[in-house]
Amino acid sequence: MIREALQYLISQGQANILKENGQAFSDKPLHLVENPTSKAMNVHTLSGLVGYLKSEFDGKDPVIVHVLSPTEVIVTSPLNGDAKRDYYIKAEALLPTFHFDRFYDTDKFNIKLQSVFVKNEDRDLMLKVVGNITEDQVKTVKDDGVSQAVVAKVGVASVGNVEVPNPVLLAPYRTFLEVIQPESEFVFRMQSGPECALFEADGGAWKNEAIDNIKGYLEASLKDEIESNRITIIA
Structure with a gap:
């Protein structure tokens, strides 16, 4: 009786997949087991980011260098099978403080x-x-x-x-x-x-100019890696 009861409880936890009109349905919620992804380590200079990419420390797989803003650049992998990315390194500029619009x-x-x-x-x-x-x-x-x-x-x-x-x-x-x-x-x-x-x-037009300047610096510093299609820069 105990064995039968346990088997019954186990069966209650299993999802039943039904097909209707060419679509699959489950009678219970299903959660995808995703592949693990990495979090970015932080640096504060573009030269630090370039040095990391040239070192090929974490491999030679293709990466995307995304200039997010005048103060932030991040390096990621292409999408994996779960439509997620690995985040390898992030550069955030350290800048002095000045408050505009304040006396x-x-x-x-x-x-x-x-x-x-x-x-x-x-x-x-x-x-x-x-x-x-x-x-x-x-x-x-x-x-x-x-x-x-x-x-x-x-x-x-x-x-x-x-x-x-x-x-x-x-x-x-x-x-x-x-x-x-x-x-x-x-x-x-x-x-x-x-x-x-x-x-x-x-x-705010200066932001576009700054982003273009960052992209130009990275393109000049990573010329060989870009030509080999290992690195793609977007801004």
Whole structure:
């Protein structure tokens, strides 16, 4: 009796497959036993990702290098039989912090300009304006919504009305350091305090340029592997 009871319970756990109108149906839920897939290890440079791919450490199978964003690149395998991928390595850029659309006092803004932005003509012009404000309160003598003029030092011992440049063309560190940082336009504003802020004004177009720069770097660095069809780069 016990044996019969156990056999009955076992049979209750087994799925019965029925066919109707050319389709298969089960009277119980079925769960696919999937092939195992790997999780990506993390690096923070494109050169680290390139070094891993050139080493062929995990084999010579074809891989896909996907540029997900200006700060993220991942390497995966083709789809397996379960329509899943292995994730081999992921590069995430380590970047300095700057908050756009937020006002900084002039001392902090001055430091950020020198440490977070690539040196160019507009950056140097802004440094001159920010470094020569003479009052605790910014006296706006002209503001047409586009350009401002403020009171600042214009000589060794004199003050005058100084035009605040707008828009400004700047290149913040926003993508991997191995590639050129895209320049884009910003609106530069000042207010009492004195405080300064930058507002992005290119609609995010710099992101496409950064992604193209990353793709170009990878194509140049992995030329042999691409030509042998071992690596496919998508961006």
